[in-house]
Amino acid sequence: MENIISVKSLEKSFKKHQVLKGVSFEIKKGSIFALLGSNGAGKTTAVRILSTLSKPDGGKATICGHDVVRHPHQVRECISLTGQYAAVDEVLTGRENLKLIASLKHLPNATQKADEMLKAFRLEDAANKQASTYSGGMRRRLDIAMSLMGNPQIIFLDEPTTGLDPQNRIAMWDMVKELAENGTTVFLTTQYLEEAEYLADHIAILHEGKITAEGTPDDLKTLLPRGGVQLTFNRTAEAKAAAELLNEYPVTFDQENPKTIDVTTDGCAAQFANVLTILTNANINISQFTQKQPTLEDVFLTIIGEKEAQ
Amino acid sequence: MRIISDSYVMFKRSMKISLRNPDAIAMAIIVPAFVMWLFGTVFGNITDVGYDNYINFIVPGIILQAVCQATTAAAITVNNDINKGIIDRFRSMPISKSAVLIGHVLASVARNTLTAAIIIGVAFIIGFRPEAFVADWLLIAAILILFMLAITWLAVICGLVAKTPESAGSMMGPLFILPFLSSGFAPTETMTGAVRWFAENQPMTPIINSTRALMLNTPTENALPLSLIWSVGIIIIAFAVAVQVYKRKLA
Ligand SMILES: Nc1ncnc2c1ncn2[C@@H]1O[C@H](COP(=O)(O)OP(=O)(O)OP(=O)(O)O)[C@@H](O)[C@H]1O
Ligand SMILES: [Mg+2]
Numbered sequence: 001m002e003n004i005i006s007v008k009s010l011e012k013s014f015k016k017h018q019v020l021k022g023v024s025f026e027i028k029k030g031s032i033f034a035l036l037g038s039n040g041a042g043k044t045t046a047v048r049i050l051s052t053l054s055k056p057d058g059g060k061a062t063i064c065g066h067d068v069v070r071h072p073h074q075v076r077e078c079i080s081l082t083g084q085y086a087a088v089d090e091v092l093t094g095r096e097n098l099k100l101i102a103s104l105k106h107l108p109n110a111t112q113k114a115d116e117m118l119k120a121f122r123l124e125d126a127a128n129k130q131a132s133t134y135s136g137g138m139r140r141r142l143d144i145a146m147s148l149m150g151n152p153q154i155i156f157l158d159e160p161t162t163g164l165d166p167q168n169r170i171a172m173w174d175m176v177k178e179l180a181e182n183g184t185t186v187f188l189t190t191q192y193l194e195e196a197e198y199l200a201d202h203i204a205i206l207h208e209g210k211i212t213a214e215g216t217p218d219d220l221k222t223l224l225p226r227g228g229v230q231l232t233f234n235r236t237a238e239a240k241a242a243a244e245l246l247n248e249y250p251v252t253f254d255q256e257n258p259k260t261i262d263v264t265t266d267g268c269a270a271q272f273a274n275v276l277t278i279l280t281n282a283n284i285n286i287s288q289f290t291q292k293q294p295t296l297e298d299v300f301l302t303i304i305g306e307k308e309a310q
Numbered sequence: 311m312r313i314i315s316d317s318y319v320m321f322k323r324s325m326k327i328s329l330r331n332p333d334a335i336a337m338a339i340i341v342p343a344f345v346m347w348l349f350g351t352v353f354g355n356i357t358d359v360g361y362d363n364y365i366n367f368i369v370p371g372i373i374l375q376a377v378c379q380a381t382t383a384a385a386i387t388v389n390n391d392i393n394k395g396i397i398d399r400f401r402s403m404p405i406s407k408s409a410v411l412i413g414h415v416l417a418s419v420a421r422n423t424l425t426a427a428i429i430i431g432v433a434f435i436i437g438f439r440p441e442a443f444v445a446d447w448l449l450i451a452a453i454l455i456l457f458m459l460a461i462t463w464l465a466v467i468c469g470l471v472a473k474t475p476e477s478a479g480s481m482m483g484p485l486f487i488l489p490f491l492s493s494g495f496a497p498t499e500t501m502t503g504a505v506r507w508f509a510e511n512q513p514m515t516p517i518i519n520s521t522r523a524l525m526l527n528t529p530t531e532n533a534l535p536l537s538l539i540w541s542v543g544i545i546i547i548a549f550a551v552a553v554q555v556y557k558r559k560l561a
Contacts, residue, residue: 048398051402052401053398053401053402053560073404076402076404080402081399083395083398083399085395086395087394087396087397087399088395088396089323089327089396091326091327091330091331092323092326092327096326100319100323101399101403103319104316104400104403104405105403106315130330146399
């Protein structure tokens with residue numbers, strides 16, 4: 001499948017503070033892409049450049065084949081932005097906000113489209129109330145409904161679930177999945193690993209101005225194969241003995257259960273076999289054996305930890 | 311053309327915003343009506359400007375003063391928009407960039423026109439007796455609308471450069487005083503020194519003089535071309551500055 005967004009060596013500074021130091025990635029048409037990063041990593045900065053609101057200092061970004069700097073108007077034709085902070089007109093009602101966007105996009109039967117959106121986003125009861133009276137979650141929903149008017153090819157969602165309660169968050173996740181199923185390309189940013197892991201087809205981790213890791217959720221897990229096994233024994237003494245025997249691997253004792261140890265391996269079968277052989281030869285019985293897959297959280301923390309250690 | 315349809319949509323939006331803003335309504339309707347009544351009745355009895363009817367004399371001055379004051383609403387709404395997320399939505403859409411500003415300007419001119427009509431209406435009730443014909447009224451409308459456009463583009467600049475809506479409003483302050491330092495409330499010949507020089511040479515004086523002459527069917531002399539030159543000149547410069555500030559602000 002073709003790349004609908006292509007970003008090469010993107011750079012951006014604010015005064016002396018270099019926020020993006022050469023960011024590159026490609027996004028396939030119809031996929032869900034997650035840009036993952038902690039506070040101040042530069043996610044919003046990247047989204048603003050791609051949505052033509054701000055200009056990069058260096059590098060190149062093309063969306064739907066158009067350069068974001070040279071042909072912003074064509075780029076705007078195929079994108080829709082939902083920024084980190086709700087971009088609704090507070091004085092207008094929910095319905096008026098939707099109709100405003102419909103008119104600006106020259107959509108036929110704006111009233112009907114607005115009503116459909118109000119229904120889809122559970123805003124019918126508040127349709128004729130000014131947006132200033134909406135709760136945070138309602139405002140967010142209206143904001144996204146406005147972005148979806150006219151079925152854009154690409155939708156940017158900058159931290160779409162920040163500040164939402166669990167119920168609304170799950171509704172948001174369902175909506176994002178549904179959008180992608182209908183062919184919309186979704187570019188979302190998030191600070192939550194589980195969110196990226198659950199939603200995205202492709203994840204890029206932005207840290208200190210660079211993409212420190214990227215790939216599918218599975219790729220990222222194997223990128224740093226810090227898998228391991230958790231072993232539980234019948235007696236604490238056995239656990240201690242096992243830890244001694246396995247000292248070629250990093251071993252930690254479980255904090256809650258002294259009969260349990262965690263052995264870090266490369267995650268491959270050969271090392272598991274070796275661990276088991278050592279213990280069997282020493283006649284130590286294992287009462288429980290669990291393979292531990294690294295979570296994206298581990299990946300994220302490890303990458304950040306390594307970068308900071310350097 | 312795109313800019314026209316986009317500006318029209320934005321104009322309707324700005325009108326809706328105006329209608330929900332009690333301050334803007336008060337500034338556009340109630341305050342000017344009251345000021346006209348006050349000047350026409352109370353001050354009219356104590357002022358002698360050489361006209362047999364003081365109300366006939368001050369209508370243009372009252373209109374200009376009210377327009378300046380009511381146009382703060384444009385500065386405030388522009389400032390509100392520019393500092394809120396909605397502007398990012400507009401800018402990321404394939405619409406004409408200046409449409410949002412043009413919408414506010416047109417809504418402001420519409421409010422100002424209502425203000426002027428209300429002032430003329432109240433003036434009529436308390437004794438205003440113009441001698442203008444239809445063609446004169448059309449010319450008066452043109453002069454006043456150009457003036458409104460000029461003031462509104464200045465308000466847009468205030469709205470764009472100010473940090474808060476309050477300071478955008480107060481940046482318009484000097485414009486409230488200008489009509490009093492013109493031929494609006496007393497003939498410039500009755501003034502002295504620097505005040506007189508200023509009153510004779512500032513743009514509001516020819517605008518007031520030409521409007522008054524057309525209303526009362528007296529010769530406009532060079533006040534008419536001067537007023538048009540001033541208004542059009544201010545519109546061109548203020549528009550150019552506003553667009554530059556807008557672009558820079560959102561770079
Ligand atoms: N207009 C600006 N002027 C100066 N500095 C800015 C500007 N915008 C962003 N920054 C700085 O750039 C850095 C990255 O900001 P950005 O908003 O892109 O981060 P983010 O990843 O979106 O963070 P968050 O998760 O908090 O939203 C921050 O240090 C921020 O202070
Ligand atoms: Mg952000």
